[in-house]
Amino acid sequence: MLLKAILVALIATCSTWWFSHSITRTWLYPLWSGFLVALAMGQPLEGMQAAAYINLAYLGWITAGGTMPGNLMVAGVFGTALTLLSGADPKLAVTFAVPFSLLGIISWQGYMTINALWVHRAEKYAAEGNLQGVRMMNYLPSFFVSLLLNGVPAFILVYFGGDLATRLINSVPQPVINALATVGAIMPALGIAMLLNYMGKPKLIPFFFLGFFLAAYLKLDVMAITIFAAVIAVVMYLFFTPKPKDTEVSNV
């Protein structure tokens, strides 16, 4: 359990401390960070399913300019870990994850505020010509801030939380479990709705319904729909790209 707790703590730390996005860019998303937690905790299948159920609620969450409407990294790592610790059905994962993600807004704000200190130190090093000092300020202190804000709580959860989580989940009556699972099944609608707000220009919205009814009536799975969608997009491009030359000719 000690090794598992340390590994999950490191995943929690690096999902916020983005030492290089060539590695950590996907650690923002529960599907991947939760899967890493699942591997660390030795339950890849259940953990992966939990991670996926969590991620579905965040399909349309756009985090721009350092503000986020809920902490995805915390949701993915802590939600998956708690699901596995309690032995709950992976479908419940999202109902565990969402409260963590709201608490995570506070830890994110703390992280973004404290890190401003290192810029000032780095600026001083730069003025002294100490370029390695600038580099150190970029990488080192924010690791410890994230370790404190994310890693330590994750360690405590995994190392000490197992018994409590199991007892809690076992004490909850079945109708309440079912109700929480129902809430979890509604949550993907939030991710989808936010995505519609972000990229749904009015003229594109019919394609959302096309995808819905292809799945509802023809029972096509997501891969099949992706392929059909790609074909439709290519056809639209080839048929409806304006050709300025043509209009000139027709005007003559």
Add this chain to the structure above:
Amino acid sequence: MSEATKTLTKGDLFKHFMLGYSSETAYNYERLQALGRANASVDLLNKLYDTKEEKINAIQKYFVFFNTEPSFIGTVIHGIEASMEEQIANGAPIADDEFNSIRTGLMGPMAGIGDTVSQGIVYPILAGIGCSLAVQGNFAGPIIFELGYKAIMLGLGWYMYTLGYKQGKTAIINMLRDKTLDRITELFSIVGLMVVGSMAFSRVAITSPLVWQFSESAFKLQDAFDMLFPGVLPLLITMGVWWLTKRFKPTTVIAIIFAVGIVLALLGVITTPL
């Protein structure tokens, strides 16, 4: 004139490009990616300048507020940085404020396009496919997501970086003026919307357990739904939540979903197959 021109090798550029992925390592509210950009410049400046004074002079201009999408599209600005640093080292009269006005002028538009590509298109399509596979117990789900996302990110990132290095800001201005980019974004949005449309059916897994018992037979509401309008509940719920998100903050919507969902489930109006 007699001085040999200082040139950056492909290796120098690749290193600068890769260090760009550390733009958000010490991410902070005060100056966002400023420290990350200063860190990325360290090796460039060590290569281009010999004296400590020159390096001090060169690095300080990076400590201004800077924020863009740093992984997919904004790398074009990183490429322009490298190109301008090289020109300055060879004596071009580019003042610090000119250097920064080019960067800050571009960071907004590039963030807009970059966030759309990375978070509005690539992420939902790949995560949609990945999650659908993963909930069925297929390990290809997270693997496809990880490999697909990184391949597109690094490929597009390097393409934009070299575009910025070779063509400077004219490349971007042409790109913004040309409508091709808007059209390609729209076409990918079609794929994204169809994928999430199908997921509204398959993943908003809500059914109704309501049954009316008559003397002879039982009337199951869900059976009627499945026959007349499959997916009517997922569709109504998605539309309802969409309506809520246009009026309330996400956290409020979450609270409403919890409250309404728990009450309706306890009353036996809706459920999810466990």
